Amino acid sequence: MTGCWADVRQTVEEVIAERPDDYGVGVRAIMADVLALMERLDRARPYVGPGYWPTFVLNFDEPGFENLQLEVFDDRIEVYRFYDQLFEVWNEEHTPGEGFSEAFIRELPASGA
Template identity: 80%
Template sequence: MSGSWADVGQTVEDLVAERPDEYGSEVRAVMADLLALMERLDGARPYIGPGYWPTFVLNFDEPGFENLQLEVFGDRIEVYRFTDQLFDVREEKHVPGEGFSEAFIRDLPTSNA
């Protein structure tokens, strides 16, 4: 995604504004933690869209990470890796304000990827 991290944050604010009564403080806090981590890691900026629940869904066009999708909930992040026929999914439990596991951090696209 082109643009700045401020643009990414604005996208999240716009999504919340479209459904202000549906996005709880927990899911917004987990999303803020995730974006802060990705920015610190100098990660690829994601494309962000609304999820169904409501959640946030992040997709990437960074080479090697086109098959990665993250879905942000109020208590976890679901990590999807799509293949030609199936997909793998795992959960990263997350309490707002706490850290992320090393395994999760390794899943993210960074400038060193």
């Protein structure tokens, strides 16, 4: 993905601006934690969009990670892997300001993976 982390954060702000009363402090804080982790670990920058709920959906175009999708809620991140007609999903429970599991970190594609 071209661009920079400031572009990703700008997209987050644009998603919030579409429904500002819906995106609460919790989901915004967890999204900020996810992006800070990814930037600190030099992970691939995601494409960010709104979820059906007041959530953020992150998609990737890094080879081998095109089927990865993260959905950020106010108390967790849902981690999806899509395969043909099936998918796997698991939850990464998260409290703003706390760390992430090693399993979650392993799911994140490296920049230029």
